[in-house]
Amino acid sequence: MTNSTTRRALLRGTVATAALATAGVSQAGVAHAERPGGAGLDIGILLYDGYSLLDPTGPAEVLSRLPGANVTMIAERRGPVRTDTGDVAVMAERSIAEVNRLDVLLVPGAGNRGTVGAMENQALLSWIRRIDRHSRWTTSVCTGTLVLAAAGLLKGRQATTYWASADYLRSEFDVTYLPQRYVRSGKIITAAGVSAGLDMALYLASLIAGDTTAKAIQLAIEYDPHPPFNSGNAADAAPQLKELAQRLLAESQV
Numbered sequence: 001m002t003n004s005t006t007r008r009a010l011l012r013g014t015v016a017t018a019a020l021a022t023a024g025v026s027q028a029g030v031a032h033a034e035r036p037g038g039a040g041l042d043i044g045i046l047l048y049d050g051y052s053l054l055d056p057t058g059p060a061e062v063l064s065r066l067p068g069a070n071v072t073m074i075a076e077r078r079g080p081v082r083t084d085t086g087d088v089a090v091m092a093e094r095s096i097a098e099v100n101r102l103d104v105l106l107v108p109g110a111g112n113r114g115t116v117g118a119m120e121n122q123a124l125l126s127w128i129r130r131i132d133r134h135s136r137w138t139t140s141v142c143t144g145t146l147v148l149a150a151a152g153l154l155k156g157r158q159a160t161t162y163w164a165s166a167d168y169l170r171s172e173f174d175v176t177y178l179p180q181r182y183v184r185s186g187k188i189i190t191a192a193g194v195s196a197g198l199d200m201a202l203y204l205a206s207l208i209a210g211d212t213t214a215k216a217i218q219l220a221i222e223y224d225p226h227p228p229f230n231s232g233n234a235a236d237a238a239p240q241l242k243e244l245a246q247r248l249l250a251e252s253q254v
Contacts, residue, residue: 041208045071045074053084062205115143141197157185159177159183166179179192
């Protein structure tokens with residue numbers, strides 16, 4: 001047997017073992033779920049021009065692992081939608097005109113141009129309100145919180161958002177800002193900036209399918225962050241570092 005054949009067999013065995021283990025864990029998690037796994041769960045992730053790439057794709061990686069869940073990228077029109085840097089486009093499979101109901105809605109954040117554009121897009125805001133009327137969960141990542149607020153969904157609620165947008169959220173909307181990775185207020189869950197979407201998605205997975213399944217998904221994607229620098233919390237960051245962070249973001253956007 002050649003080395004390449006041996007490696008292929010090993011990989012097949014590893015995948016098969018992982019699949020069997022995951023199936024067993026999923027069944028264990030079902031016993032604690034609000035409903036069986038994610039069966040029949042329609043999850044829609046809204047894309048709009050200038051969104052930040054990890055905001056929709058990070059949660060999608062988590063939520064698409066829920067047993068039976070269907071995750072769909074949605075935009076005003078079908079087709080590719082570009083990120084804030086303009087380097088990457090993600091395909092929207094459905095338009096907002098084609099989607100009348102979702103179990104879960106996720107609104108990502110964006111750079112200044114994309115966020116303001118979404119907040120001023122009345123067709124988009126109207127669709128978000130319509131979906132929220134029947135959704136089980138309405139969620140956001142980063143400045144997606146501002147979009148939910150512009151749609152009128154956060155009035156009188158607690159929420160979080162990207163650290164640099166916190167003052168704007170507090171001053172412009174009737175929202176109590178909490179500097180946390182994610183915040184639940186009723187059926188609405190908001191996440192802080194970009195990477196916090198992963199934390200929020202895992203928390204949402206636990207609400208949908210139970211802690212055991214959510215833990216298994218976290219292991220499946222090997223989400224065990226140990227960043228090389230302790231600089232990810234704005235509360236502990238020096239003013240110069242905050243200024244540089246915002247400048248790098250602004251200069252990378254188109």
